Amino acid sequence: MSFGLDIGSSGVRCLYRAGSNLRGRRAPAWYVTLPGGQSERLLLQRAMIPFSSCEGSYIVFGENAAELSRALKLPLIPVLPNGQLPHDDPVGRQVAATLIQSVLPAVTVHRASVAIPRHPSDGRPKSSTDLGQFAVQLLALRGIAATRMHAGTASILAELGDRELTGVGVSLGATSTAFSIAKHGQPIVELTHDQGLDGVDEVVAKSRGKYLFDHEGNRYLDVRSVARWRETCSVNLTSPTDDDQELVRSLVREWLLASMSRFTQELEAARVLRSARGLTTMTITGGPSRMTGMDVLVADAVRRAQLPLKIDEIRTATTSDYTIARGCLIAAELEQKVARRAVA
Amino acid sequence: MPVSRRGFLAVALCLLAVVATTAPCGAQSFSPRYDGANARLVDFSHLPAATPRRFAVVGDVEHPGVYETTDKKVLRSRVLKRAGSQALMGDYYTYFNSGLSSQSASIFDAETTEAAHRDVIVVTAKKPRGTPQSSADFHVAIIGLATDPVVVRLPASQRSLSALFFRLNQHSEVAAGATVNGVKSSEPLKNGDVILVNSRVDRTALADCDAILPVQQLDPPGAAGNSALAEPAETVDPPVYASLPVLDAPPPVAMTPREEAPVDQLSKVASAGSSFDTVVATRAPELEAVQPILAPITEPTRGITHVQQTAARRGTVDQADFEAVTPAGAGVSIRSLVILLALGTLGLGIGLLWFASERRLRTFPQPVPVPVPTVDVAETDRDSMAEFSQLVRGELEVEDEPVVLPAKISLHGQAVGQKRLIIHPPESLAGPHFTKAAASRDAETATTSRQIPVTAGSSADVVQTPVRSRKDTEGLLDRVLLAMQREGRK
Numbered sequence: 001m002s003f004g005l006d007i008g009s010s011g012v013r014c015l016y017r018a019g020s021n022l023r024g025r026r027a028p029a030w031y032v033t034l035p036g037g038q039s040e041r042l043l044l045q046r047a048m049i050p051f052s053s054c055e056g057s058y059i060v061f062g063e064n065a066a067e068l069s070r071a072l073k074l075p076l077i078p079v080l081p082n083g084q085l086p087h088d089d090p091v092g093r094q095v096a097a098t099l100i101q102s103v104l105p106a107v108t109v110h111r112a113s114v115a116i117p118r119h120p121s122d123g124r125p126k127s128s129t130d131l132g133q134f135a136v137q138l139l140a141l142r143g144i145a146a147t148r149m150h151a152g153t154a155s156i157l158a159e160l161g162d163r164e165l166t167g168v169g170v171s172l173g174a175t176s177t178a179f180s181i182a183k184h185g186q187p188i189v190e191l192t193h194d195q196g197l198d199g200v201d202e203v204v205a206k207s208r209g210k211y212l213f214d215h216e217g218n219r220y221l222d223v224r225s226v227a228r229w230r231e232t233c234s235v236n237l238t239s240p241t242d243d244d245q246e247l248v249r250s251l252v253r254e255w256l257l258a259s260m261s262r263f264t265q266e267l268e269a270a271r272v273l274r275s276a277r278g279l280t281t282m283t284i285t286g287g288p289s290r291m292t293g294m295d296v297l298v299a300d301a302v303r304r305a306q307l308p309l310k311i312d313e314i315r316t317a318t319t320s321d322y323t324i325a326r327g328c329l330i331a332a333e334l335e336q337k338v339a340r341r342a343v344a
Numbered sequence: 345m346p347v348s349r350r351g352f353l354a355v356a357l358c359l360l361a362v363v364a365t366t367a368p369c370g371a372q373s374f375s376p377r378y379d380g381a382n383a384r385l386v387d388f389s390h391l392p393a394a395t396p397r398r399f400a401v402v403g404d405v406e407h408p409g410v411y412e413t414t415d416k417k418v419l420r421s422r423v424l425k426r427a428g429s430q431a432l433m434g435d436y437y438t439y440f441n442s443g444l445s446s447q448s449a450s451i452f453d454a455e456t457t458e459a460a461h462r463d464v465i466v467v468t469a470k471k472p473r474g475t476p477q478s479s480a481d482f483h484v485a486i487i488g489l490a491t492d493p494v495v496v497r498l499p500a501s502q503r504s505l506s507a508l509f510f511r512l513n514q515h516s517e518v519a520a521g522a523t524v525n526g527v528k529s530s531e532p533l534k535n536g537d538v539i540l541v542n543s544r545v546d547r548t549a550l551a552d553c554d555a556i557l558p559v560q561q562l563d564p565p566g567a568a569g570n571s572a573l574a575e576p577a578e579t580v581d582p583p584v585y586a587s588l589p590v591l592d593a594p595p596p597v598a599m600t601p602r603e604e605a606p607v608d609q610l611s612k613v614a615s616a617g618s619s620f621d622t623v624v625a626t627r628a629p630e631l632e633a634v635q636p637i638l639a640p641i642t643e644p645t646r647g648i649t650h651v652q653q654t655a656a657r658r659g660t661v662d663q664a665d666f667e668a669v670t671p672a673g674a675g676v677s678i679r680s681l682v683i684l685l686a687l688g689t690l691g692l693g694i695g696l697l698w699f700a701s702e703r704r705l706r707t708f709p710q711p712v713p714v715p716v717p718t719v720d721v722a723e724t725d726r727d728s729m730a731e732f733s734q735l736v737r738g739e740l741e742v743e744d745e746p747v748v749l750p751a752k753i754s755l756h757g758q759a760v761g762q763k764r765l766i767i768h769p770p771e772s773l774a775g776p777h778f779t780k781a782a783a784s785r786d787a788e789t790a791t792t793s794r795q796i797p798v799t800a801g802s803s804a805d806v807v808q809t810p811v812r813s814r815k816d817t818e819g820l821l822d823r824v825l826l827a828m829q830r831e832g833r834k
Contacts, residue, residue, distance in 0.1 A: 021742070022735075033761065053752075054756065055759075088760070094756065207822070219766065326742075
């Protein structure tokens with residue numbers, strides 16, 4: 001049995017087979033810390049909120065952390081800040097490992113494919129913040145052979161089945177943007193740009209003065225409130241109705257243009273255009289892709305960045321949050337079939 | 345075709361190839377080899393470069409025979425005169441040429457008519473005017489026996505064609521196919537008959553035949569008439585031996601005793617006669633004219649044995665004509681090569697036969713049955729493929745499973761994540777001359793903050809406050825955004 005694991009900056013999602021259906025497990029990738037006092041302990045116990053403890057603090061994970069942050073004016077701490085493992089933060093690393101292990105299926109599995117915000121093929125040297133290596137080692141401790149998966153390629157596997165898994169995949173994430181070109185499921189080029197929708201939210205939060213203060217008077221940028229507003233107000237990127245939406249639109253437009261320009265430069269430098277000739281379909285996945293009018297802005301960015309591909313169709317992935325995880329699951333099952341035939 | 349029959353056929357083909365390749369070798373190897381001991385040495389270097397023209401004269405003449413000359417123009421009267429013809433006006437002669445029909449002409453015409461090469465002139469006198477050299481012998485001309493016509497002297501007791509050709513060491517078929525004066529005849533031969541040979545003759549057998557008169561020069565140097573000693577040494581049919589090279593024969597191992605031979609015979613085989621010294625001793629004055637001719641061959645004849653007039657010796661000479669061309673060492677190597685080729689062909693044939701039989705008779709083991717996947721496995725694969733296709737197409741529903749996050753676990757270390765999220769206010773520059781300005785700026789800010797009523801409400805209301813304190817404006821971007829906001833509100 002195999003499963004697909006999508007470790008994103010906003011959440012960790014796992015998808016595996018359960019009979020004739022798929023079963024998904026996900027958890028938001030943030031937590032809150034409370035002072036380790038007696039009153040906080042009593043509060044958490046009376047509210048029946050599961051919590052853990054560390055030196056001088058209590059830690060609450062998942063959705064409970066979001067509710068607690070909203071009620072107690074506590075900042076949400078990202079488990080994977082900027083899509084990386086936190087450095088010099090042992091508690092943060094333990095929280096990341098705990099979160100990943102919590103979404104794994106309870107059944108016995110032997111193979112997994114892991115999509116991470118930053119792919120090791122991006123050319124960056126391995127460091128202590130390499131999330132992919134961390135996840136693979138973590139799964140290996142449980143006897144699971146895991147392979148890394150680029151988010152763009154995973155989106156192609158998940159959404160371009162009717163095109164023989166051939167096309168261009170763009171995964172718009174919270175902290176990164178993944179770009180991939182694949183033919184028949186085999187990636188030709190995989191690129192990642194370190195800019196996501198969180199950057200847009202931060203600018204909006206700063207521009208709108210979205211801050212919150214803890215009981216000690218420390219100020220925090222309330223990015224979560226901007227994200228909540230963006231999700232609840234149904235921001236239309238093609239026809240903004242107010243200044244905030246206009247600001248979001250302009251920031252998203254600049255973000256996409258910057259990402260596409262960088263992809264264009266790297267494509268021309270990689271000299272893979274001859275292999276990528278004939279690819280006409282692009283799929284967009286990720287949380288930001290669900291915003292209304294995102295496909296229009298992507299098409300505008302492709303045109304303005306002069307992407308050297310003749311894109312005739314831009315698909316927006318389904319609203320499911322498990323799109324990348326489904327692509328990882330497809331890759332894992334393909335590898336499992338190949339391994340089974342090799343053994344036979 | 346069964347394998348055995350095909351095998352026999354292959355073997356037969358191989359044997360046939362071997363026989364075909366070894367036949368020339370065997371014929372060459374089993375025949376008497378030429379060793380150079382009994383070679384006849386003929387030197388034609390003294391002959392004139394021009395091809396001599398020969399004429400045969402028989403009939404009522406004193407010296408019948410074959411005459412040759414290198415002159416371009418020869419009248420028939422000259423030839424007849426050289427042969428000792430005493431024909432008078434009114435007599436006639438008949439001439440033959442190369443088997444053509446005979447033509448008669450008058451002696452008178454002989455003064456103006458040129459003799460053609462290989463003409464056979466038969467002089468017929470109304471009555472004989474001279475006595476022949478031997479009353480018991482008669483002469484006939486034979487065309488086709490050699491390249492040029494020859495004149496044969498026969499005793500009176502041998503007047504039949506069979507006897508004639510037996511004397512010439514020819515087969516009886518030659519006599520059967522010969523014609524006398526243009527017609528088939530079984531009558532006894534007579535003087536002046538012209539015999540045309542139509543069959544193949546063994547010309548090499550003529551070398552030792554003493555009945556053939558030697559060729560004489562039409563104009564002898566000393567004008568000695570028909571002297572036998574004045575004739576040149578190489579009197580035997582020259583074209584037959586024209587291709588015989590000059591050989592350096594090895595010294596003889598055993599010298600055969602010299603035989604005293606008649607002068608006539610010595611003159612005929614002067615090229616290799618062992619009694620040459622005797623002849624020279626007894627007829628030294630007569631041989632003075634011949635010395636220049638015989639000088640070149642005198643030295644080589646010392647090491648050459650006498651040619652025996654036996655069939656065996658003749659056979660040896662017969663083979664010498666062509667065997668002398670090929671050295672003995674080369675013959676051995678060629679024979680070895682041919683034998684090797686034959687053996688190789690035989691080996692190749694046997695190998696092909698073995699290969700064919702081996703391949704035909706080879707028995708392959710029974711193929712091991714390949715385990716066929718069971719139906720269950722196939723159905724499982726089919727089902728898995730169908731489910732996989734559904735997965736790729738996104739047709740499978742996703743059920744969200746609640747995740748129970750771990751609780752009551754003890755984490756090691758201090759939580760530093762929240763501290764890193766704190767946004768610190770911009771630090772004012774500290775210094776003695778900035779203290780007053782900073783203090784006044786703080787007082788102004790406090791005043792401004794107090795002037796703006798902060799209503800109880802959501803944080804969004806705070807964001808929408810038109811005037812912000814300097815505490816909130818930090819960084820270039822914030823100031824720019826604040827300016828844009830103010831401009832927009834105006």
